[in-house]
Amino acid sequence: MNIKFFLRKALKIGFGRFMGSFASKLLKNKVAIFNYHEISQQPSEFTKQFNLNVTPDVFDFQIDFIKKNFNVISPKDLINDKIPLNAALITFDDGFSGVYSNAIPILEKHEVPAIIFLNMKVLKGDLFWAGIITYLCKYDKIFMKYLRTVASVDEQEKPAFLFCSKAIVNDYCELHNVNIDSQVRKYVGEFISLMELKEADSAKEIYYGNHLDNHYAAINMSDDELLTSYNNNEAELKEYNSYTKLFAF
Numbered sequence: 001m002n003i004k005f006f007l008r009k010a011l012k013i014g015f016g017r018f019m020g021s022f023a024s025k026l027l028k029n030k031v032a033i034f035n036y037h038e039i040s041q042q043p044s045e046f047t048k049q050f051n052l053n054v055t056p057d058v059f060d061f062q063i064d065f066i067k068k069n070f071n072v073i074s075p076k077d078l079i080n081d082k083i084p085l086n087a088a089l090i091t092f093d094d095g096f097s098g099v100y101s102n103a104i105p106i107l108e109k110h111e112v113p114a115i116i117f118l119n120m121k122v123l124k125g126d127l128f129w130a131g132i133i134t135y136l137c138k139y140d141k142i143f144m145k146y147l148r149t150v151a152s153v154d155e156q157e158k159p160a161f162l163f164c165s166k167a168i169v170n171d172y173c174e175l176h177n178v179n180i181d182s183q184v185r186k187y188v189g190e191f192i193s194l195m196e197l198k199e200a201d202s203a204k205e206i207y208y209g210n211h212l213d214n215h216y217a218a219i220n221m222s223d224d225e226l227l228t229s230y231n232n233n234e235a236e237l238k239e240y241n242s243y244t245k246l247f248a249f
Contacts, residue, residue: 032088040098044189074113090114097190113205117248120236121213131188209246
């Protein structure tokens with residue numbers, strides 16, 4: 001037997017037995033939120049870098065485990081306060097392409113509901129904000145020097161995405177004539193297309209939620225900017241039957 005295969009199976013079995021007992025005691029009167037991003041055999045550099053990917057076979061195992069050890073609820077159950085003991089909710093952030101091609105078929109197989117929190121500007125072609133910042137920080141040394149000149153001492157101790165604003169990036173790109181569109185798209189990976197989003201709209205117990213119109217850090221936004229981003233995204237999402245009035249920062 002392949003040793004890696006054996007160890008993986010052993011880990012799964014051991015983890016399942018331990019977590020089943022642990023979860024039933026610790027989370028008995030709470031809602032456990034299981035948050036995913038990408039589900040893919042070929043994750044992008046961005047999702048690998050930040051450990052945001054789960055392979056389809058592992059996701060299949062995890063959903064089976066969650067269903068056996070929790071009472072999985074839908075977003076509508078949460079809104080209507082229909083929450084059983086040992087409840088769990090499955091969520092996805094951002095809307096990466098593997099959620100449509102890999103995750104939804106697995107969820108349907110297990111008859112498990114889930115909600116996908118979407119950035120509609122990104123799905124319609126805008127660059128993914130978190131991808132812009134992380135790409136520049138990783139690959140552009142001049143940007144990092146520029147960032148230190150405009151950031152306060154306190155800000156420099158934080159990850160760039162927690163303080164770097166759109167204005168800073170726009171000023172830098174204009175000043176240095178930087179165009180990173182294609183590089184960022186390759187680095188981040190693909191998102192659900194609008195056609196796929198429409199097709200998934202008819203899927204049983206798949207819901208859409210608001211994640212702002214792009215993946216901005218809310219801490220860097222004014223109240224007006226935050227409300228505008230939320231409202232613009234909600235207006236787009238209301239076109240879909242699956243939209244549920246839930247928001248994820």
